[in-house]
Amino acid sequence: VQATDEYRWLFRQEYRSVVWTVNVVLSDYARSEEVAQDAFLRLLEKWDKVSRYDRPGAWVRRVAIRMAVRADRREQVRRRRERTATAGRDAGADMAEVVPRDAALMDAIRQLPAKQRAAVALHYLEDRPVQEVADLLDCAPATVSVHLHRARQRLAETLGEGVESHVD
Amino acid sequence: MSIEDRLRSGLAPEGEPPSVDDRVVDRLVDRARRRHRVRVGTGVGAAAVATAIALAALPQVQWNQSDSEPAVNHPTTPTEYTETWTFQPQTAPIDSQSWLTQLAQERPSLESLDGTGLSRYGPRVFARLRGEQVHLNVKYGEATLSIGAHAVRFSWSGTYEVAGRQVTFDWAELGTSTFEWQAKTTDLNRQMSLTFVSAEGPDQFGAPVEVFLRMAMTSYPFTTREGFGF
Numbered sequence: 430v431q432a433t434d435e436y437r438w439l440f441r442q443e444y445r446s447v448v449w450t451v452n453v454v455l456s457d458y459a460r461s462e463e464v465a466q467d468a469f470l471r472l473l474e475k476w477d478k479v480s481r482y483d484r485p486g487a488w489v490r491r492v493a494i495r496m497a498v499r500a501d502r503r504e505q506v507r508r509r510r511e512r513t514a515t516a517g518r519d520a521g522a523d524m525a526e527v528v529p530r531d532a533a534l535m536d537a538i539r540q541l542p543a544k545q546r547a548a549v550a551l552h553y554l555e556d557r558p559v560q561e562v563a564d565l566l567d568c569a570p571a572t573v574s575v576h577l578h579r580a581r582q583r584l585a586e587t588l589g590e591g592v593e594s595h596v597d
Numbered sequence: 598m599s600i601e602d603r604l605r606s607g608l609a610p611e612g613e614p615p616s617v618d619d620r621v622v623d624r625l626v627d628r629a630r631r632r633h634r635v636r637v638g639t640g641v642g643a644a645a646v647a648t649a650i651a652l653a654a655l656p657q658v659q660w661n662q663s664d665s666e667p668a669v670n671h672p673t674t675p676t677e678y679t680e681t682w683t684f685q686p687q688t689a690p691i692d693s694q695s696w697l698t699q700l701a702q703e704r705p706s707l708e709s710l711d712g713t714g715l716s717r718y719g720p721r722v723f724a725r726l727r728g729e730q731v732h733l734n735v736k737y738g739e740a741t742l743s744i745g746a747h748a749v750r751f752s753w754s755g756t757y758e759v760a761g762r763q764v765t766f767d768w769a770e771l772g773t774s775t776f777e778w779q780a781k782t783t784d785l786n787r788q789m790s791l792t793f794v795s796a797e798g799p800d801q802f803g804a805p806v807e808v809f810l811r812m813a814m815t816s817y818p819f820t821t822r823e824g825f826g827f
Contacts, residue, residue, distance in 0.1 A: 430629040432622050441617050449610055466625060473629050498797060502773045506760050531607025538608075544797040553604040567799045575805070581600050590600045 436476055440469060443486045446555070447493050453550035454497040455504075456539045464500055468493035491565050494547050501543040537587040541580050548576035689759040690780040691789050696733040696819035700746060701726040705816045709793075710808060718804035722812055725751070725802050731813045740766055744813065763794060772798015774810050787821040 432440075444465060452461040472479055472489045479485045529535045538546055544566065551562040552573070559577070563570040584590070706726060707719045729750060732743040740757040743749045755768035765775040774796035780789045791814045798806040 430626055430633060432626050437619065437622055440622050441619075444617050444621070453608060466621065469622075470625050470628055470632075473625050474632070499767065499773065502765065502767070502797070506758055506763075506765050529607065530609055530611050531603055534603050534607045542795065542797060549604060550608070554608040556605075569800050572800055572805060581604075584604075585600045588600065588603075590598070590603065 430473065432473060433476065433480075435480060436473060439472075439485055439489075443489060444469065447490055450490070450550045450554060451493050451497040453535070453538060453554060454494070454543055454546045455501055456535065460500065461497070464496045465493050468496055487565065491567075494551070494565060498543045498547060501546075533588065534584070537584050538580075540587060541583060545576045545580040545583075548573050549580050552577060689764075689778075690782075690787070691759065691764060691778050692735055694735060694787065694789075694821050696735070696789055696821060698731040698817040698819055701729050701731070701812075701816065703727070706812045709811045709816045713807070713811070715805060715808050715811075718808040719812070722802045722804050722808050725809075726812055731817075731819070733814070733819060735764075740768075742766075742768070742771075742813070764791075768798065770799070771801065771810070772796060772806055774798065774806070774814075776814060789819045791815050791819070 447468065448458070448461050448465040451464050452458050455461050455464065468489050471492050472485065479488050482488055538549060541549070547566060548562055551557050551565055552559065557565070559570045559573045563573045566573065701723070703723055706723050707716065710716045710719050726744065728746060729744050730746050732741075732745070732749075734741040734743075735757055738756050738758070740755050742753045742755075744751040753768045753771050755766055755771070757764055757766045759778075762777050762779075763775055764778050765773065767773050775794040776791040777794055778789055778791055780787060782788075793807070793811050793815050796807045796810050800806060801809040
């Protein structure tokens with residue numbers, strides 16, 4: 430197994446952005462780095478094939494998002510099992526080194542379902558159109574619009590802001 | 598500032614992001630090599646075990662078939678293997694069972710969407726469920742969901758975890774879904790009812806996956822059937 434120059438270039442280009450997108454889903458920067466690295470590990474193992482795709486960066490992003498959503502689900506199950514042990518844990522405690530511009534917004538986003546968080550991250554953080562978000566999340570554009578609509582509504586309720594949508 | 602504006606400006610990290618450490622790639626290469634060695638080792642090991650079992654069974658098979666045509670025995674090797682395999686015995690009442698619903702009828706199926714705001718999708722999805730039964734096999738952490746009355750029309754496989762009163766399925770093509778379960782034993786059989794909690798996954802039959810899961814899994818209670826299984 431070798432990391433080619435092209436792989437290393439892609440890693441440098443995409444890694445931080447994948448980590449931060451995953452972080453919007455997981456709200457745990459250290460865990461997000463683990464997930465992103467697992468996704469890049471998959472990319473490395475399949476590099477011979479994926480490097481021939483038009484956008485290998487989209488492939489690794491899709492893998493990372495799926496892993497993040499699954500990791501979030503497993504984490505929820507684990508927390509339900511260990512509710513006593515995890516009581517009072519600060520989900521954002523691992524974000525000491527890298528903080529978002531709007532911490533209150535990130536706190537509110539933590540309350541959203543994982544798929545809504547993923548849609549929000551891809552659409553607003555990465556500025557991807559709904560169709561592209563749908564491709565990355567393997568769902569219909571209408572479903573993405575519903576995710577975004579519900580996310581904005583929930584965030585507006587939580588933060589006491591108005592909802593203005595230019596998306597759907 | 599509206600939520601739309603806050604989302605567009607507030608999600609990015611504050612300041613410059615940390616630089617990317619190239620040594621991470623080197624560590625990934627090491628991990629990939631280790632994983633490759635484990636895969637190769639596991640594959641060879643599984644093949645050796647399978648061959649040994651096949652060879653050990655050879656005399657017995659020949660003896661059993663001595664009254665018929667000479668048997669041709671081909672020791673077989675597995676065609677696929679998993680990197681890790683763990684056995685997790687389950688203890689919840691819903692485990693190790695083959696569960697079955699009655700034939701799906703329109704009214705209970707559509708009522709399962711009441712109050713969700715998803716009722717408009719109901720008729721479209723019910724067209725796939727009409728007159729069918731839902732079969733749910735849950736055993737050793739592996740789950741199979743099948744739709745069909747006389748033959749399987751649709752089938753999905755995945756894993757499941759029971760945590761207290763909730764069971765979470767991780768389906769290969771349905772995403773992840775969580776239900777609350779209730780189970781009871783009667784003189785005739787066991788019964789299980791599921792209540793929808795959450796679901797995240799790709800659309801099914803042209804509707805959000807929640808629609809299909811609510812209609813298939815929560816419209817009717819499941820009962821056990823001895824000896825049943827797809």
